[in-house]
Amino acid sequence: MDRISALRNIEEALAEFEAGSRSLSDLERDVRGTLRTYATEFEGDLQAYRANGGATVDGLVVLAPSETAARERVQDLVSDAGEFTVTVVE
Known part of the structure; x- marks a missing residue:
């Protein structure tokens, strides 16, 4: 879309x-x-990633070109992110 x-x-x-x-x-x-x-369904070099972990980041979706960049984006958005993982949103 x-x-x-x-x-x-x-x-x-x-x-x-x-x-x-x-x-x-x-x-x-x-x-x-x-x-x-x-x-x-974002078109371009970015992909949607969902954060899973602590209450402050759980379910947060960001667009980024890679998993590493997605983790950095989450950390930039949530100062007390704690431990979390990111997975590609299918």
Whole structure:
């Protein structure tokens, strides 16, 4: 999914929420799904990696060109990351 498609999907979900035909929980689920699809189907040299470990990083997804770069990105985002691993998001 490219950026424009993702934005269109989010805009459509927001319009339906504003019209009253979608609940907030439905909106949140759809927007989260759109963002996850965008991140995991990202085109280019970057790949999505998910951090697993301590509560401060568990589930955090970052885009990076390698596992090493993904670990560094997580550490840059979370100052008290502790011990964690990163895995490619499939």
